[in-house]
Amino acid sequence: MANIKDVAERAGVSTATVSRVLNGRSPVAETRARVLAAVEELGYRPNVVARALRTARTRTLGLVVSDLRNPFFTELADAVEQEARRLGYSLIIGNAGESPEQQDDYIRTLLDRRIDGLMVSSAGTGSPMLSEAVDAGTPLVLLDRAVPGVAAPCVRAEGGAALTELAAHLAALGRRRPAVIVAPAGTPTGDERLARFRTALAAHGVALPPGRVGASPDPSPAGGRQVMRRLLEAAEPPDAVLATDNLMALGALDELRARGLRVPADMALVAFDDVPWFAHLDPPLTAVAQPTGALGRAAVHTLLERIAGRPAGSVLLPARLVRRRSCGE
Amino acid sequence: MANIKDVAERAGVSTATVSRVLNGRSPVAETRARVLAAVEELGYRPNVVARALRTARTRTLGLVVSDLRNPFFTELADAVEQEARRLGYSLIIGNAGESPEQQDDYIRTLLDRRIDGLMVSSAGTGSPMLSEAVDAGTPLVLLDRAVPGVAAPCVRAEGGAALTELAAHLAALGRRRPAVIVAPAGTPTGDERLARFRTALAAHGVALPPGRVGASPDPSPAGGRQVMRRLLEAAEPPDAVLATDNLMALGALDELRARGLRVPADMALVAFDDVPWFAHLDPPLTAVAQPTGALGRAAVHTLLERIAGRPAGSVLLPARLVRRRSCGE
DNA sequence: CCGATCCGTGCAATCGATTTCCTGTGGGCG
C-alpha cells in the first residue's frame, strides 16, 4: 500500500508538502494539483495508525454497555455509532454483560487503544476503573446510568413527567393496587423510577406499599417472571404492574399468560423502555419511552465537548408515555 | 502517561530490554524482575498505537452488518465480539443500514484503520469495495450472506434439514397451502431458503405455486405485513406462512391479528431466525433457529486462519427447527 | 590457559505520518 513518501516522490515534492496539502494548509493551486493527482493515481490513503501516533488523537470513541442484547442498549449503541460516524469518529462498542470485572477489563482495553473519549452505561455501582480513567485524563460521559462518586457528566432520561402521566392514566382507569418490578436494588436508575412513581401515585391517593414492590435478582425475563409470581401470590394481588426494564416486563407477561390472566382485563402492564416489538405484542404494551436516539446523540456531543477541553454538564431528557392497550381503554 | 523510555530509565536498562521482557523474550530472572517492578510502579501500559505502527498489526477486527437493530444481527455481533475478545482482538462494529453506499463507506473506514481482518454480512449484492478489500490483501470472511464474485470464505447456516423437517411438520398437521414471504429478490439467502423449502414440500406432495410466494420490498415488519395482506386477498389464501426473516414474520402476525385471524387455528406461522422474544409471543412462534453463536465463533476462527496466512474454506452449519405452538399441535 | 561459542543487552534503524525550524525566492516598498 502506497505511503506518503511514494506520493511525495511521484509529485516531486517533500512529504511535508503532501501532508500540508492533505490537511488543507497549502493553498497553492499548482503544487496542490500535482499532489492530488499523485494521490489519485496511487490510490493513496493516509495511515491512520501513524497519524494517531504523531497527533496523539485516534478519532475513536469507546462505548461500554451492560447488555448489548437488550434492545434498549442496541438502539442506544446504534444511535451513538451513527452520530459518532457523522462527526468523523469511529466507535468501539464493548459489551460488559452486567459483570463489573468484564466492564473494567473492557475499559482497560479501550484506554490502551488510546481512544479519545469514553461513554459508559455502567453495570452495577461504580467500578475502580472508571475513576482511574477520569484521573488519567480520559474524557468520560456516563450514559443512562449515573454512578455515584465519579466526576463525569451524565446523559440520561428523566421519567418524572411520564410517570406522573402514567399515575393519572392508571387512576383514571380505576386501577387502585399498582405494583412495581424493579431491577436489582442499589441501581440508582431503578430506585429513582420507583420513587418518582410512588410520589405520582400519592397525588391520586393511591398507595404503593413495600409489599407490592418486588426486586428482581437480575434484569431478565426470568427475573421478571419470578417477581410477578410473588406479587400474584400475595394477599392483595395488584391490578397493575410497572416493570422498570423491558425484559422484566416480558417475563411478567409470561407469568400472567401461564396463569390464564388477561391483559388488560385482569392486569394492566406497563414497561419502562419502549422497544419496537412492544407494539407487536398482544395486546400492544403501554410503555414509558426513553428518547433513545436523542440520548445517544447528546452523549456524543457532550463527550466531544469534553474532548475539546470545554466543560460540559449533565443532560436530562424527558421520557414520554406511549399509551397502547395494555392498561385498558 | 508513562512510556517505555520511562520504564527503561527506572529499571536501569534499555528500551529494547523492556520490550523483550514484556514480550516474553528474556528469561533472565533478575533483569526481568527489575523491569516488571518499574512497570508496576509507573503503571505503565504499552502504547497500542505505536506497537501497531511498528508491527503492522492492529489486533483489531472489523464487522459490518446490514442492520444492527435486527435481533439476529445483534446476537451475531455479540457472539463475534466475545470470541474476538477471548482471542485478544478488539472489534469495530459497523452498521450498514441495508445501504450499499454506507456499507462501502464503512469498509473504507475500517481499511483505513488498518484492521487485521474483516467480516461482512453484506447488504444487497456485492459491492465494489469488497473486491477492492480482497485485492488489497485484507483477509475477508463473508458472514451469513454469500456474495457472488467475491473470493472469500463464507460462514453461514444451511437450512436444508430444518426446512425438510418443517415441511414434514406442516404436512403432518394437515397444512396443504403453504406460502412464503421472502426478502427482496436477488439475495441469495432468501432465494436459497425458498428453493429448499419448495423441494422439501414437494416430497410431501404439497405444491408451492408462485402465487403463494411474496417478495417484500424490504426486510421489515411493514414489508412483511404488506405481503401477508396480498397473500390473504388472493383467490386461494394460504393456511401456513413461512417468513424468511424475523422482522417480516412480526409484520405478518400484525396483519393476521388485525383481521381477527387466529394463530395457529386459522394460519400456521413460522419464521426464519429464532430470536429470544419469539418464545414470549402468544402463541410462541415456531422458528428455524440459526446457530448464531456458533456462526459468530466460526467466522472469527476462519478469519484468524486467513490472517495467519493459512487457507480456510467456507463453513456451513446446520439450522434446526424449534417447534413451538404457532403451527398447531 | 587460551580461543570459540553463546547469550544477554544496548545501539540505532524503522514504521508513516505531522510539525517545527529554516532556507530561498519573489514581490513590494522606500
Added chain:
DNA sequence: CGCCCACAGGAAATCGATTGCACGGATCGG
C-alpha cells in the same frame, strides 16, 4: 535599485514501540 518581509516548501525531529546487528562477558572445550 536595494532591502526587507512574506511565504512556499524542504530537511529533520518526533510520536512510542519493535527488532536486526553488534558487542562484551561468561562458559566450556581443547
